[in-house]
Amino acid sequence: MSSSTTNTTTISTAGPPSRRNTELAMLVFAVIIPVFAYANAGLALSDEMPSGMLSYGLGLGLLAGVGHLVVRKFAPYADPLLLPIATLLNGLGLVLIWRLDQSRRLAQRAKDAGMAFSPSAPNQLIYSALGVALFVGVLILLKDHRILQRYTYISMVVALILLILPMFFPARFGARIWITLGSFSIQPGEFAKIIIAVFFSGYLMVKRDALALASRRFMGLYLPRGRDLGPILVVWGMSILILVFETDLGTSLLFFGLFVVMLYVATERTSWIVFGLLMSAAGAVGVATFEPHVQSRVDAWLQPFEVAKNGGSDQIAQALMAFGSGGVFGTGLGQGNSDLIGFAANSDFILATVGEELGLAGTMGLLLLYGLIVERGVRTALAARDPFGKLLAIGLSAAFAIQVFVVAGGVMGLIPLTGMTMPFIAQGGSSVIANWALVAILIKVSDTARRPAPTPAPTTDAEMTQVVRP
Amino acid sequence: MNKPLRRIAIFCGLLVLALLVRDNWIQYVQADELKNHDGNHRVLIARYSQPRGNIIVDGQPITGSAETNGIDFKYKRTYKDGPMWAPVTGFASQAYGANQIENIEDGILTGNDDRLFFNRTIDMITGKKQKGGDVITTLNRKAQEAAFKGLGDKKGAVAALDPRTGKILALASTPSYDPSKIAGATSKDKKAWLGLQPKTDKDDPMLNRALRQTYPPGSTFKVVTAAAALENGKYTDIDGATNSPVPWKLPLSTQNLPNEGNIPCENASLRQALRYSCNTVFGKLGDDLGKEKMREQAEKFGFNETVDTPVRAYASVYPEKMDRPGNAMSAIGQFDNRATPLQMAMVAAAVANDGKLMKPYMVDSLRAPNLNTIEQTDPEQMSQPLSSENAQKLQSMMETVVKEGTGTSAQIPGVTVGGKTGTAQHGVANSKNPYAWFISYAKGNDGSPVAVAVVIEGSNTLRGDIAGGKLAAPIAKSVMQAVLETERDK
Numbered sequence: 001m002s003s004s005t006t007n008t009t010t011i012s013t014a015g016p017p018s019r020r021n022t023e024l025a026m027l028v029f030a031v032i033i034p035v036f037a038y039a040n041a042g043l044a045l046s047d048e049m050p051s052g053m054l055s056y057g058l059g060l061g062l063l064a065g066v067g068h069l070v071v072r073k074f075a076p077y078a079d080p081l082l083l084p085i086a087t088l089l090n091g092l093g094l095v096l097i098w099r100l101d102q103s104r105r106l107a108q109r110a111k112d113a114g115m116a117f118s119p120s121a122p123n124q125l126i127y128s129a130l131g132v133a134l135f136v137g138v139l140i141l142l143k144d145h146r147i148l149q150r151y152t153y154i155s156m157v158v159a160l161i162l163l164i165l166p167m168f169f170p171a172r173f174g175a176r177i178w179i180t181l182g183s184f185s186i187q188p189g190e191f192a193k194i195i196i197a198v199f200f201s202g203y204l205m206v207k208r209d210a211l212a213l214a215s216r217r218f219m220g221l222y223l224p225r226g227r228d229l230g231p232i233l234v235v236w237g238m239s240i241l242i243l244v245f246e247t248d249l250g251t252s253l254l255f256f257g258l259f260v261v262m263l264y265v266a267t268e269r270t271s272w273i274v275f276g277l278l279m280s281a282a283g284a285v286g287v288a289t290f291e292p293h294v295q296s297r298v299d300a301w302l303q304p305f306e307v308a309k310n311g312g313s314d315q316i317a318q319a320l321m322a323f324g325s326g327g328v329f330g331t332g333l334g335q336g337n338s339d340l341i342g343f344a345a346n347s348d349f350i351l352a353t354v355g356e357e358l359g360l361a362g363t364m365g366l367l368l369l370y371g372l373i374v375e376r377g378v379r380t381a382l383a384a385r386d387p388f389g390k391l392l393a394i395g396l397s398a399a400f401a402i403q404v405f406v407v408a409g410g411v412m413g414l415i416p417l418t419g420m421t422m423p424f425i426a427q428g429g430s431s432v433i434a435n436w437a438l439v440a441i442l443i444k445v446s447d448t449a450r451r452p453a454p455t456p457a458p459t460t461d462a463e464m465t466q467v468v469r470p
Numbered sequence: 471m472n473k474p475l476r477r478i479a480i481f482c483g484l485l486v487l488a489l490l491v492r493d494n495w496i497q498y499v500q501a502d503e504l505k506n507h508d509g510n511h512r513v514l515i516a517r518y519s520q521p522r523g524n525i526i527v528d529g530q531p532i533t534g535s536a537e538t539n540g541i542d543f544k545y546k547r548t549y550k551d552g553p554m555w556a557p558v559t560g561f562a563s564q565a566y567g568a569n570q571i572e573n574i575e576d577g578i579l580t581g582n583d584d585r586l587f588f589n590r591t592i593d594m595i596t597g598k599k600q601k602g603g604d605v606i607t608t609l610n611r612k613a614q615e616a617a618f619k620g621l622g623d624k625k626g627a628v629a630a631l632d633p634r635t636g637k638i639l640a641l642a643s644t645p646s647y648d649p650s651k652i653a654g655a656t657s658k659d660k661k662a663w664l665g666l667q668p669k670t671d672k673d674d675p676m677l678n679r680a681l682r683q684t685y686p687p688g689s690t691f692k693v694v695t696a697a698a699a700l701e702n703g704k705y706t707d708i709d710g711a712t713n714s715p716v717p718w719k720l721p722l723s724t725q726n727l728p729n730e731g732n733i734p735c736e737n738a739s740l741r742q743a744l745r746y747s748c749n750t751v752f753g754k755l756g757d758d759l760g761k762e763k764m765r766e767q768a769e770k771f772g773f774n775e776t777v778d779t780p781v782r783a784y785a786s787v788y789p790e791k792m793d794r795p796g797n798a799m800s801a802i803g804q805f806d807n808r809a810t811p812l813q814m815a816m817v818a819a820a821v822a823n824d825g826k827l828m829k830p831y832m833v834d835s836l837r838a839p840n841l842n843t844i845e846q847t848d849p850e851q852m853s854q855p856l857s858s859e860n861a862q863k864l865q866s867m868m869e870t871v872v873k874e875g876t877g878t879s880a881q882i883p884g885v886t887v888g889g890k891t892g893t894a895q896h897g898v899a900n901s902k903n904p905y906a907w908f909i910s911y912a913k914g915n916d917g918s919p920v921a922v923a924v925v926i927e928g929s930n931t932l933r934g935d936i937a938g939g940k941l942a943a944p945i946a947k948s949v950m951q952a953v954l955e956t957e958r959d960k
Contacts, residue, residue, distance in 0.1 A: 264477075328498060
């Protein structure tokens with residue numbers, strides 16, 4: 001027996017490492033890097049250290065510290081990468097927004113349009129604090145992610161309301177994706193993304209066997225039964241409706257893509273992917289042919305420079321030129337001219353500022369950070385022990401991945417522009433708050449997944465038991 | 471459930487990969503194209519983010535840069551004596567681009583030129599801002615002033631060359647414009663710009679008449695015809711009688727070619743024919759020589775070809791397709807052949823330089839911000855339109871014109887001056903005011919230091935008064951005097 005104890009991994013009372021100290025070390029970098037970026041941008045813009053340097057550093061450090069302590073207490077086995085990456089992205093986003101606040105060109109633009117130009121960074125800092133507060137709230141209040149399963153159908157109703165509500169509010173900038181209450185407005189799509197993932201997880205966990213097994217085989221594909229097609233048709237119809245009535249390409253794509261991914265994971269049937277692709281292709285072509293808003297987006301994507309020359313929106317052309325002018329290493333923070341993009345330079349198009357000022361190197365780094373969040377999410381899904389947790393984690397990660405792809409692809413001219421926000425870095429309260437909640441749920445799921453199984457009750461022959469870890 | 475999860479993981483990886491590939495495409499593969507795209511405002515922003523290098527005449531800059539408070543542009547181009555120098559500098563505008571030297575030498579002026587790479591690198595390492603280099607021109611300030619003042623409010627142009635080297639000494643065009651007024655990007659600049667367009671200003675002040683407007687050369691072209699006659703051996707003795715009846719009927723026509731007034735042109739020698747500007751003699755000469763030989767001679771003087779000085783001068787024309795009467799009329803500069811003032815200055819210069827035509831140029835050298843010369847233009851022979859012997863004969867003829875012919879108003883005491891007047895008719899049935907021409911050169915101790923061509927169009931002076939000798943010759947004279955003065959001071 002003694003030989004086996006020396007050669008095998010065993011459960012010891014210490015349990016697996018919680019990785020909390022790794023997280024703390026990385027958090028230090030996640031705070032220091034944006035602080036240096038802030039100093040860099042300030043020096044480049046006005047030859048002096050920005051005045052809010054200390055308070056900004058302390059503020060970000062405080063948010064990260066609170067986040068870390070709460071994770072340490074309430075989710076001790078959570079994935080150690082998620083919080084530092086989210087902090088880093090949020091911190092860099094604040095610097096980029098502050099940097100664009102200093103743009104005389106954007107100020108002049110607002111003045112010409114008869115509007116007062118107000119800096120966005122202070123508000124964004126408040127939103128970030130609210131986001132972290134929500135993060136903390138989720139970690140403390142949500143004892144176990146499986147509790148969410150109870151709210152499957154309530155989630156459905158809430159999600160539907162959130163998606164449908166903007167239809168009754170006036171369109172802003174060509175899309176009905178806002179709920180406006182006085183001077184305050186929120187983008188419900190950002191929150192709906194999470195709630196829908198909860199609903200799909202609960203719904204599919206219950207129905208997955210029916211959807212997976214009751215099917216006929218046809219040309220190598222398992223065709224679902226007609227009545228099982230119902231839900232996918234409903235979701236498809238919903239996303240088309242969003243597209244037509246809210247002219248919101250991004251949410252529509254995200255919504256449908258999320259559903260197909262989760263359906264596939266739940267049923268393990270490739271046929272759903274084929275159906276999903278066919279239906280989204282049909283929907284896209286159908287809508288694009290009669291919806292002028294979508295058409296103009298497609299035109300601007302295919303021929304950005306011609307559209308700009310003929311008096312159309314020059315945003316994509318400007319974004320592409322910003323990326324190109326940045327080149328490999330970029331101009332350095334504060335030294336680019338990405339504010340030439342004008343409208344939405346600090347929200348939908350903020351990636352162009354990254355591209356111009358941090359260059360190919362910085363942009364790839366940023367994209368890889370997003371990739372890393374998604375990777376940690378998928379890993380959480382793989383490690384999760386319960387199907388609901390698996391589905392929820394993969395749903396949230398896939399939604400995050402699709403959103404990043406859709407907005408970054410749109411800004412870089414890879415796909416038509418859809419008007420979504422770059423998670424964490426783009427200006428916008430709904431986005432940053434919702435994404436902190438998303439990360440909180442992922443952290444909670446990963447905590448449950450990595451938490452060591454309860455120590456077995458000591459038996460009479462209390463020897464160490466050999467186990468294979470998942 | 472883990473198999474589909476892994477596939478989704480791969481799918482998400484592919485999404486990120488697609489973004490990375492696209493990012494490399496726009497930020498690496500297409501980066502230069504996007505960076506220098508026509509629509510990319512950054513090109514202009516960079517151009518005006520530091521003081522622009524200067525264009526220099528006689529050691530003094532004729533341009534400058536002023537700091538502005540604009541959002542996009544930190545500096546603005548300024549010009550000293552803008553209207554006078556506009557045909558040389560062109561303009562550099564924040565809103566409307568640049569032309570002429572400002573455009574051609576933009577790389578040097580902004581400091582972006584590859585030859586300034588080393589300077590830029592040093593500046594970058596030492597933390598200095600990029601600087602532009604200077605463009606040193608061949609122009610002569612006094613000659614330019616004489617030309618510009620001489621033209622005054624008349625419409626016309628002056629081009630003056632150093633026949634020995636081809637250096638452009640004066641290049642004036644009136645009415646002119648002040649490039650300072652369109653250098654910015656404000657509404658004031660826009661108004662000025664719109665006001666300068668040919669649509670609003672019929673005088674087209676932005677047209678560089680010295681290089682880019684062709685006129686019928688009138689009688690000044692007789693110098694070319696005379697050169698053709700001498701070169702082709704039609705006549706060798708400039709004082710011998712020619713076979714020239716008066717009246718002379720145009721070939722294939724019943725019409726006589728008239729002379730201007732009652733002048734002694736019958737069988738006149740070449741010298742006398744040029745002195746009195748006999749249409750009959752030179753018309754018949756052109757016809758006798760034939761179209762091909764005439765064109766050949768004109769092309770040796772530079773016709774039918776653009777000249778890059780480096781600002782491009784439009785090609786003067788001696789057409790290939792003409793009938794016989796057309797050719798005969800062209801021989802006296804009254805048909806389809808057209809010439810720029812620079813071209814006619816080149817004709818005078820070639821004669822003055824003993825038959826050697828030097829390529830005209832106005833950029834002497836380019837100077838790096840650290841005052842190193844990075845490019846020096848060396849004089850270059852363009853062609854030899856006539857032998858040195860024939861050139862001296864022609865000089866003698868042209869000197870007679872000034873001494874006792876139509877060009878007496880260009881006489882300078884104590885200096886040998888040769889010239890030829892011209893009065894080119896135009897408009898339907900000669901209804902419009904004719905163009906007054908004068909081409910000339912002056913001789914110094916060491917060859918001829920200056921050849922000049924002056925054209926004045928549509929002046930309000932009385933028609934009878936318009937002959938080149940009266941209007942254009944005095945301007946040519948003051949330009950020549952200015953150059954001779956600087957030569958003497960050297």
